[in-house]
Amino acid sequence: MNDNMVWATQSMRTSVSNLKTKLSKLKIQIEAFDADLNKIDTKFDNLLTQAEIYKAKLERENGREVRRLERELESLRKQVARTPYVEEPNSSELQISATIAILDSILRHISRDADDFRLASESFLFPAVVERMLSSPDYLITEVPDCVDIVIERGRDYVEWVRKEYYTHLTNPETWNDAIPYITEWWKNDALPMIYGARDEQWDIDQPLTLPEMMIWRDNPAERPLQFPSIFDAFEIYERNKDAIMESSGLAEFEKKRFTKDK
Numbered sequence: 001m002n003d004n005m006v007w008a009t010q011s012m013r014t015s016v017s018n019l020k021t022k023l024s025k026l027k028i029q030i031e032a033f034d035a036d037l038n039k040i041d042t043k044f045d046n047l048l049t050q051a052e053i054y055k056a057k058l059e060r061e062n063g064r065e066v067r068r069l070e071r072e073l074e075s076l077r078k079q080v081a082r083t084p085y086v087e088e089p090n091s092s093e094l095q096i097s098a099t100i101a102i103l104d105s106i107l108r109h110i111s112r113d114a115d116d117f118r119l120a121s122e123s124f125l126f127p128a129v130v131e132r133m134l135s136s137p138d139y140l141i142t143e144v145p146d147c148v149d150i151v152i153e154r155g156r157d158y159v160e161w162v163r164k165e166y167y168t169h170l171t172n173p174e175t176w177n178d179a180i181p182y183i184t185e186w187w188k189n190d191a192l193p194m195i196y197g198a199r200d201e202q203w204d205i206d207q208p209l210t211l212p213e214m215m216i217w218r219d220n221p222a223e224r225p226l227q228f229p230s231i232f233d234a235f236e237i238y239e240r241n242k243d244a245i246m247e248s249s250g251l252a253e254f255e256k257k258r259f260t261k262d263k
Contacts (some may be wrong), residue, residue, distance in 0.1 A: 049212060053227075056210045059241070060127060064205060071136070093139040096133055096234055097241035098249040102141050103129065105251060106148060106195075109258060110155030116170035117159050117183070119218060123208040124184045128200075131230045136198075143248040147194045152258075157187055176211045184208055 103125065105233075111118035135141040162183070166177045170183075188203035209217075216223050217231075224232040245251040 015097065053210065053212050053216070056207075056213065060207045060209075064127075075135075093237045093241055094245055094248075095137070095142055097238045098143070098245040098251075099133055099141045100130065100234060100238040101242055101245055101249060101251055102144055102148075105144075105255065106151055106155070106191075109152045109262075110159065112156075113164075117162060117216050118181045120170045120176065120180055120208075121187060122189050122217075123180065123210075123214050124206065126209055126228070126231050128188065128203050128206040130234050132202075134230055134234055139196075141195065141247060144254045145195050145197075146211045148254065151191050151194050155191065158183075169213070171211065173211055180208055 035087060107118050107121060107125075111121075129139050162170070166179060168173050170176050170179055186204075189199070192203065193199040213227070216227055
């Protein structure tokens with residue numbers, strides 16, 4: 001009788017020990033499974049972000065596709081109808097460089113310490129002006145406009161309004177989504193018409209770049225050639241020629257006057 005009890009006790013202990021071992025292995029497997037799930041979740045979040053960026057890019061490009069095709073057709077008609085014209089070497093690049101330099105100067109003087117306002121402004125100016133200047137002379141500015149001081153003062157007033165209206169920087173996603181339509185309206189209905197001397201109806205169909213896109217532009221320069229090829233090309237042209245256009249565009253004299261005025 002005692003031998004049976006001893007045997008039963010030892011058997012139970014062995015079973016309990018085996019169960020503990022299996023439980024320990026199961027816990028380890030569950031922890032490993034949980035770690036794998038976290039990795040998959042992180043990859044899925046990154047995939048969603050890239051998908052949103054790609055979706056926004058497709059929507060913006062499709063919205064302008066009809067206008068782009070019409071422009072290409074008109075360009076082909078003109079090429080057939082006229083004698084080929086050979087432009088002076090680098091003159092187009094100099095005009096592109098002058099345009100970017102002037103817009104950059106305006107943005108710098110408006111924003112000063114408001115880098116988020118500059119980023120929000122660029123989100124509209126990139127598709128509305130910078131991308132187009134590579135193919136259309138209508139968007140080129142060869143000299144500092146007479147109205148530039150007015151644009152800067154109005155822009156600074158607008159920055160003050162933004163600061164009073166919103167409690168966070170514009171790079172907060174909710175603030176960005178709420179504020180970007182107003183900033184876009186100011187550029188296409190006030191600032192750009194003064195700079196160009198007329199309002200362009202095409203600005204009404206342009207959509208600003210999204211916040212994730214602008215964060216990539218700002219924080220990942222290595223991604224610019226792939227993600228923003230036209231904008232990158234325009235800025236590359238500017239970098240090659242920025243010193244050559246300072247005098248001819250009137251920027252050198254303008255910057256001296258602004259420096260004295262803002263002291």
